[in-house]
Amino acid sequence: MISIVTPWLNCSDLCESYERSNTGAHVIIVDNGSDSEHAEIIKAMVKRMDGVYIRNKNNHFFAKANNQGYKRAKNDVVLFLNNDTNSTPGWYKQVERDVREGGLYGQSSGMRFVCGRPVPYIEGWCIAATKATWERVGLWDETLPGLYWEDNIICWNAIRKGVTLHAKNWHVQHLSNYTSSKTEGAYEHSASNQAVFERMVYEWHS
Numbered sequence: 001m002i003s004i005v006t007p008w009l010n011c012s013d014l015c016e017s018y019e020r021s022n023t024g025a026h027v028i029i030v031d032n033g034s035d036s037e038h039a040e041i042i043k044a045m046v047k048r049m050d051g052v053y054i055r056n057k058n059n060h061f062f063a064k065a066n067n068q069g070y071k072r073a074k075n076d077v078v079l080f081l082n083n084d085t086n087s088t089p090g091w092y093k094q095v096e097r098d099v100r101e102g103g104l105y106g107q108s109s110g111m112r113f114v115c116g117r118p119v120p121y122i123e124g125w126c127i128a129a130t131k132a133t134w135e136r137v138g139l140w141d142e143t144l145p146g147l148y149w150e151d152n153i154i155c156w157n158a159i160r161k162g163v164t165l166h167a168k169n170w171h172v173q174h175l176s177n178y179t180s181s182k183t184e185g186a187y188e189h190s191a192s193n194q195a196v197f198e199r200m201v202y203e204w205h206s
Contacts, residue, residue: 001026002077002096002128005069007062010034012041014083019045021087021172025079027051028072030065033058062124063140063150070139079128087172095128098168104129104137104158108174109167112152114201122165124151125174129163136161141196149193156200 004025006018009032029046031039033056046053052072060068066080077099079092099105106122113119129137137158140150155165 001075002079002092003028003073003075004079004081004092005030005066005073006081006083007032007060007065007069008034008042008083009059010038011083012038015041015045017086018083019049020089021085022081022092023049024090025092026073026075028069029053030060030069031055032060032065061144063144064142066140067142070134073131076130077128078131078134079126080124081172082125082174084175085126085172086175087170091171094168094170098166098170099128099130101130101132102162103133103164103166104155105166105168107168107170107172109165112197114198115205117201117205119152119156119201120159120165121152121155122167123174124154126170126172127151127154133158133163137163144193144196148190149197152197153193153200156197160204 002025004022004027006027007030027046027049028051029042031042031054034042039055043053054068070078077096079095104122104127106127108123109120110123111118111120137154141153144150
């Protein structure tokens with residue numbers, strides 16, 4: 001079995017697709033302060049899926065919400081998945097089969113360059129590992145003030161601790177920036193988060 005952790009803020013129009021795609025997995029939805037009309041729809045979806053619904057009064061943002069949900073994951077493979085995704089029903093079973101100890105796995109990968117050095121990463125909208133691997137990496141950095149670059153930081157921490165990165169061809173798609181574009185202040189801290197990441201890499205190599 002697999003546990004899927006998903007932060008959620010409003011956007012209850014995504015519930016139908018999410019439920020269709022992920023029913024059968026152990027889902028943990030962290031509601032980051034949705035308005036009441038959205039919260040009721042999200043909570044009802046989680047009940048139908050026999051999952052875990054955690055409601056925050058305010059928006060705790062991506063990293064802290066992910067760590068909140070992780071604490072309630074009951075299975076060895078834990079997948080962090082955005083709500084603005086679309087996939088075939090039961091697609092996550094391939095994730096269960098692919099994930100092995102000592103690796104971070106995801107649908108999409110990329111490369112950043114810091115001081116001319118290539119730093120690979122798995123995109124954070126869909127990233128999975130065993131619990132032992134997540135504990136080894138150290139989970140998500142809650143000290144960041146807002147959104148973006150969290151996946152670069154967690155993958156950099158993974159690389160430094162000998163964890164390997166693996167891009168897989170899973171049947172899941174990301175509706176890029178769908179939720180961010182509807183979240184007030186989502187882009188405000190991107191530059192400062194980037195600076196944190198680049199400083200970490202620079203200090204490691206200096």
